[in-house]
């Protein structure tokens with residue numbers, strides 16, 4: 001031990017703990033998909049990277065979601081970011097062996113108004129990225145026929161550019177791959193307590209890096225409350241379940257519904273979206289009450305992820321409402337033309353949300369940037385945002 005070096009200079013903290021690292025080009029806080037996509041992109045560009053994560057494996061929003069890269073239904077600048085992200089996901093999947101499928105998404109229309117939104121999106125984007133399909137084509141892919149008395153599909157669309165990834169394994173597989181790359185260090189079980197230019201303070205000592213990226217999702221308020229408050233960041237809480245897939249389901253594509261069309265900007269920007277909201281208010285007020293986006297995605301093991309509801313507050317209540325959970329299961333069973341779905345797991349997801357915009361990009365000090373996706377599309381955008389960060393193309397939102 002070099003007793004001549006003062007402990008502060010070696011980065012030893014007040015309890016005498018030394019950080020187990022040297023300095024790196026970039027230090028990323030948070031091993032969710034946003035942080036890990038940035039780490040992946042930094043490695044692609046030959047930079048040394050340190051990732052610091054308070055937990056012992058990824059357990060945040062990035063493992064609790066549908067694994068649906070919802071590319072086609074983005075809008076404006078984010079549409080371009082989503083397409084760049086799609087390319088990034090496929091590149092990373094090739095390099096790391098992560099499960100990713102160019103499986104697309106079906107959007108089921110069960111009224112002429114829902115179909116009108118899809119026709120308008122097709123007119124805007126063209127038939128290559130929005131392929132209208134018939135009720136019979138949907139029944140072939142999704143199963144059915146619809147039980148008596150339920151709302152049958154009148155048609156729909158297939159969105160071939162949407163991607164499927166496995167949320168259970170994507171972030172862990174990326175972290176595992178990164179840990180084997182030269183110049184990369186991952187520190188699990190290490191909570192960051194503060195950051196300033198070139199320096200990050202953690203529960204295991206002080207780290208140094210030329211550039212610091214804080215990718216802590218909804219927990220930004222725990223580190224930099226003012227930055228979170230300035231962007232109006234809240235916690236959005238979602239109810240999810242994993243069920244046994246009906247045998248009649250024959251697709252790896254994501255399956256979306258009219259309630260999904262109320263939530264993604266590519267759909268809500270269409271002229272018939274207003275009529276769709278009115279219609280949904282009349283037909284299914286109970287779904288609007290829980291902020292439902294009735295959708296499902298199949299995992300590689302053949303089970304099905306089913307959700308979700310949305311409720312917003314600064315602090316996420318730990319309690320899952322069984323009425324909302326059952327409503328989502330019933331709506332999905334109806335969508336897939338079965339009476340019931342057998343639940344294997346239930347959980348609650350939380351992500352950062354803001355009414356002020358879908359991204360928070362804030363420079364807190366020279367070389368220290370906070371970056372959070374503040375709408376429910378962080379899986380979709382992660383690799384596109386990472387490329388934009390290192391291209392210098394991501395402008396601060398404040």
Ligand SMILES: Cc1cc2nc3c(=O)[nH]c(=O)nc-3n(C[C@H](O)[C@H](O)[C@H](O)COP(=O)(O)OP(=O)(O)OC[C@H]3O[C@@H](n4cnc5c(N)ncnc54)[C@H](O)[C@@H]3O)c2cc1C
Pocket residue numbers: 029030031032033034035052053054055058059060061062063064065066067068069070190191192193215216217218219223238239240307308348349350351372373375376377378379380381
């Ligand atoms: C139920 C649900 C369904 C969703 N479905 C989709 C979907 O289909 N498609 C889509 O595009 N998006 C979806 N999303 C949104 C998407 O999951 C998120 O936008 C995305 O995962 C956010 O990634 P992240 O890395 O910012 O956050 P997280 O995955 O939450 O990661 C943040 C990490 O930071 C760590 N951290 C926090 N504070 C500290 C600290 N002080 N020190 C060290 N580490 C810290 C946390 O432990 C965590 O691991 C969904 C979200 C949920 C919850």
